[in-house]
Amino acid sequence: MAGEIWAIGEIADGQPTRLARELATLAAGLAAESGRTARAVLVGPDASTAAESLAANGPDVLAVDADPGDRPVAAVIAEQVAALARDRQPSFLFVGASNDGRDVAGMLQALLDWGALVNAAGVRWQDEAPQAEMSVFGGRLVTLSHLAADHGIVIVRPSSVTAEEAARPGKVAAIAPAAVDPLPAVRIVERIAEASAAVSIEEAPVIVAGGRGVGGPEGFAVVQELAEVLGGVVGATRAVVDAGWIGYAHQIGQTGKTVKPALYVAAGISGAIQHKVGMQTSGTIIAINRDPDAPIGEFADLMVIGDLFEILPRVSAGVRARRGG
Amino acid sequence: MRIVVLLKAVPVVGNEKLVDGWRVDRSAGLEANGNDEYVLEAGLKLVEQHGGELVTLTMGPTPAMEAIRKALAMGAARAVHVQDPVLAGSDTLATGLVLAAALRKMEYDLVLAGADTSDGQGGIVGAAVATRLGLPYLSYAAHIEPDPSAETIRVRRISAAGYDVIEAPMPAFVAGTQLLGEPRYPSLRGIMQARSKEIATWTLADVGVEASSVGSSAALTEVDSATPPPPRAGATIVREAPEIAAERIVEFLASRRLV
Numbered sequence: 376m377a378g379e380i381w382a383i384g385e386i387a388d389g390q391p392t393r394l395a396r397e398l399a400t401l402a403a404g405l406a407a408e409s410g411r412t413a414r415a416v417l418v419g420p421d422a423s424t425a426a427e428s429l430a431a432n433g434p435d436v437l438a439v440d441a442d443p444g445d446r447p448v449a450a451v452i453a454e455q456v457a458a459l460a461r462d463r464q465p466s467f468l469f470v471g472a473s474n475d476g477r478d479v480a481g482m483l484q485a486l487l488d489w490g491a492l493v494n495a496a497g498v499r500w501q502d503e504a505p506q507a508e509m510s511v512f513g514g515r516l517v518t519l520s521h522l523a524a525d526h527g528i529v530i531v532r533p534s535s536v537t538a539e540e541a542a543r544p545g546k547v548a549a550i551a552p553a554a555v556d557p558l559p560a561v562r563i564v565e566r567i568a569e570a571s572a573a574v575s576i577e578e579a580p581v582i583v584a585g586g587r588g589v590g591g592p593e594g595f596a597v598v599q600e601l602a603e604v605l606g607g608v609v610g611a612t613r614a615v616v617d618a619g620w621i622g623y624a625h626q627i628g629q630t631g632k633t634v635k636p637a638l639y640v641a642a643g644i645s646g647a648i649q650h651k652v653g654m655q656t657s658g659t660i661i662a663i664n665r666d667p668d669a670p671i672g673e674f675a676d677l678m679v680i681g682d683l684f685e686i687l688p689r690v691s692a693g694v695r696a697r698r699g700g
Numbered sequence: 701m702r703i704v705v706l707l708k709a710v711p712v713v714g715n716e717k718l719v720d721g722w723r724v725d726r727s728a729g730l731e732a733n734g735n736d737e738y739v740l741e742a743g744l745k746l747v748e749q750h751g752g753e754l755v756t757l758t759m760g761p762t763p764a765m766e767a768i769r770k771a772l773a774m775g776a777a778r779a780v781h782v783q784d785p786v787l788a789g790s791d792t793l794a795t796g797l798v799l800a801a802a803l804r805k806m807e808y809d810l811v812l813a814g815a816d817t818s819d820g821q822g823g824i825v826g827a828a829v830a831t832r833l834g835l836p837y838l839s840y841a842a843h844i845e846p847d848p849s850a851e852t853i854r855v856r857r858i859s860a861a862g863y864d865v866i867e868a869p870m871p872a873f874v875a876g877t878q879l880l881g882e883p884r885y886p887s888l889r890g891i892m893q894a895r896s897k898e899i900a901t902w903t904l905a906d907v908g909v910e911a912s913s914v915g916s917s918a919a920l921t922e923v924d925s926a927t928p929p930p931p932r933a934g935a936t937i938v939r940e941a942p943e944i945a946a947e948r949i950v951e952f953l954a955s956r957r958l959v
Contacts, residue, residue, distance in 0.1 A: 387860065447857070447866060449827075450837070472823075474840050474858065477816075481827025482837070484793060485800075490920020491792050493822030506924065511821075513714035516722055519924045527920060530822065559836040561868040564854070569862030581958075605959070613878075623842075623858075623879050629713055629818055630734045630878045638958045648714035659956050661949060662935070677952050678935035679945050689946030694959050697950060 377503075378466030378526065380406050382415040383456055384429060385448075385475055389421040391429040393578055394471040396538035398531060401498060402469055403433030403541060408500045411466070415545070416459065418452040418552075419443065426547040433541030441552035449475045450558040453482035458553035460487060466525060467505055469498075472532045473577075480530050482558065491528040492520055496535050496635070496656065505529055513648050514655045533577040534635050571622040574608050581607025581638045582657075584627060585615060586650070588643015588664060588683055592620040597687040598642055604691045605638065612650050628653035642683040646671025663687065701752035701848060703743045704806055706799060706813035706826070707771055707779075708733045709764035713818050722926030724819070726760070732767035735814025737883040739876040742844050743812050744775045744884070750848050753777045755806065759787065759798050765899070772894035773886030779897070780806065784904040789916025792820070796828035798914060801907040803833060810853060811873045815840055826875040836868030842879035846870065 382402040384395025391399075399415045406413035413434035417426050418441050426438035437459065443451040456479070460468065470480040472494060484491050495507035506521045507529055522529075576582065583602040585595055595609065602609045611625040627634055628650040639657035644650060646662070646669055654660070655674055662675040663683045672678040679686060709730035711717070717725040732740075743754045756771045758764050759782040768779045782802050790798070803811060811830070816823030830837035842863055843856040853872050856863045858879070886894070904911055912918060938948045953959040 447864070449839075453831075474860075477823040478827045478837065478839050481796075481824035482831045484824060485796060485828040485831035488793065491822065491824060492921050493792065493820065493824060501924075510929065511722075511926075512711075512716045512718070512724065512819075514929060515714070515716070516718075516926045517929050518722060518926045520921050521924060522920060523922045524920050530824070558831060559834055559868070559872075561836045561838055561866050563864050564867050565865040566859065567856075567862045567865065572858070572860075572862040575860070616878075617882070623877075626878075630738075633821075638953070638956075652713060656929070659958060660932075661952065663949075667937075667939075672935050672937070674932055675935040676932065677938065677949065679938040679949060681939075681942055681945050685942035686946050686949070689942055690949045693946055693950035694953070697954065697959060 377409070377411050378464055379412045379414050380467045381465045381469065382413070382434060383452065383468055383470045383479060384415055384417050385471060385473065386417060386419040386421055386425045389424055391417065391425045393538060394473055394533050395429060396432050397533070397536045398469045398471055399429055399432035399434050400538045401531065401536045405498065405500050405505060409503070414465070416456055418455045419448060423547065423549045430545040430547050431540045432538060433545055435545040436547045438547055438549045439552050440549060445563045447561055447563060449478035450482065450561065453479045453486065454555040454558055455552055457483055457486040458555050468528045470528060470530050472530050477530065480528050483528060489527050490522050490524055491530060492522060493530045495529055495531045498529060498531060498535070510656060513652045532633065572624040574624050576608055576610060576625060576627070576632050577634055579608040580636055581605045582610040582634060582636045583607055583640040583642065584610030584612070584644060585642050586612040586644030587614050589615065595621055597684060601640065601687050601691045604694050607636070607638070610634065612644055641671055641675070642687060644671055645669045646674065701746055701750045701810060701846060702808045703746060703752065703754045703810045703812060704803060704808045705736065705740050705743050705754060705756045705776070706811065707736045707740065707756040707758045707767060708817050709758065709760050709767035710817055710819040722923055726763060728763050730763045730767060732770060733814050733817045735816060735877060738878050738880040739812040739814055740771055740774060740776070741883040742876055742880040746844065746846060750846065755780060757799065757802055757806065758782065759795060761788070768899060769894055770886060772897045773890040774884055775890060777897065779899045780902060781899055782902045782907055786904060786911045786915045789919055790914045791919040791921050792822050792825055792828065793920055794914040794918055796825050796832060798907060798909050799825065800829045800832035801909045802902060803829065805907060809870045810846070811835065813875050815875045815877050826873065830873035835871055835873040837873050838866055838868055839875040841874050841876040844874055844876065844880065
């Protein structure tokens with residue numbers, strides 16, 4: 376029988392992450408199409424509880440109740456998944472393109488000597504294997520690639536699929552952690568929470584982003600207001616992050632985050648290639664800029680020439696009025 | 701401290717010259733990968749503070765030399781360039797194998813790499829190299845602080861909630877981000893000095909990896925097709941006064957069911 380398709384999920388606050396649900400949905404869909412079996416794997420102290428919830432997305436879930444203690448969780452996930460993969464011989468491992476997910480994928484690649492398709496923005500089943508879609512070279516090309524072996528790792532970007540509940544939930548099997556040679560010790564000394572960092576910009580359906588045109592840190596108030604009204608989050612260009620107007624967690628583009636919201640509002644952003652690569656696949660792009668020649672006009676759907684401080688508050692008010700009326 | 705910085709030469713984003721439809725021409729116009737320059741800067745500062753030597757390690761074709769020379773001009777003591785025609789088309793698996801093999805022939809307390817590269821965008825090779833070498837892996841670093849007497853390294857790792865302070869014994873592998881700080885510009889003196897610095901060229905045989913494990917023939921990923929993305933329809937331009945412009949935006953949002 377052809378090998379299984381596994382979704383390697385992450386847990387946050389005792390629940391599977393949204394990305395974990397997307398991977399589980401993806402694995403279930405590909406399995407249904409290929410006649411293979413989908414399975415999700417969760418590793419962590421709350422794995423069994425989180426697994427009950429993740430099973431709603433379709434696949435059977437293997438819950439490995441491993442307590443990472445003060446170790447970063449990626450290494451623990453990689454050790455356990457590698458042991459399970461050696462034992463059960465799945466064909467394909469789907470891992471999320473989060474920070475921890477990429478660490479897990481790199482460690483798994485070395486532990487298993489498997490090939491990896493990275494940065495997939497979509498996955499379909501083609502010729503008995505997963506085929507990944509990827510945006511490359513600053514978005515100039517979309518490539519479709521496959522694994523040249525009957526097994527491998529596929530790293531999937533957030534929001535590449537929509538998480539869906541299955542008609543019939545999967546079953547949960549809790550298993551004891553395998554005895555493994557642990558990866559070299561790294562210890563978490565302290566966990567620091569920063570309000571400005573807690574922005575899940577990659578998962579936001581709406582992003583209102585500001586560039587140099589917002590003029591300074593206080594200029595982000597009108598950006599923030601519209602983001603809140605639209606149920607979104609604030610994004611930023613590298614220039615304003617470098618200038619210290621807003622935190623790195625908000626940065627979109629090269630050396631920052633890549634996002635694909637349904638709506639992207641670019642306020643005072645010229646649209647240089649370094650920013651464009653991080654947001655050009657957004658659903659709808661609205662640009663507000665004083666410069667009619669700003670490159671963002673080349674890939675926006677609506678280009679509004681004007682002063683963002685005059686326009687954004689009126690848009691916020693207009694959206695509120697529409698909701699209220 | 702002995703530091704090795706993994707330095708990749710990449711095509712300038714948006715300016716890639718493509719051949720055969722999707723292969724990027726790496727025969728000219730390569731620059732140092734952005735995240736690699738941040739860790740290079742962090743590494744140079746560590747050497748300035750704690751003494752020691754910083755060496756860059758690059759796997760790539762001849763035109764990678766420009767990025768290597770720049771790193772030497774910024775202050776790297778010397779460079780190792782793994783260069784072999786058979787390496788062209790290597791996937792992440794082969795890249796990890798080759799870099800790990802080269803590092804086995806080098807001496808270091810710390811290996812630094814960028815969190816990802818702008819061309820491949822995978823962000824997994826660092827973790828693979830560290831795992832192959834049995835090194836502690838400290839990723840997404842916003843700050844790096846060694847304790848040379850205790851032979852440990854402390855890193856602020858970006859987390860979903862803020863950051864974690866993580867620590868490991870050296871030798872260790874740190875993958876870093878933009879938050880490490882702006883890279884310096886090479887000084888004229890640095891550029892002059894770089895001319896006499898050693899760039900060791902190693903072949904695949906020198907690092908001891910079989911030719912059959914690398915290059916496009918060994919790659920475990922294959923591109924099926926490459927096409928330009930569907931073009932956007934072109935922007936509707938609005939030039940009205942702010943009141944009208946705002947109304948037009950709200951109407952546009954409504955027409956697309958976004959409000």
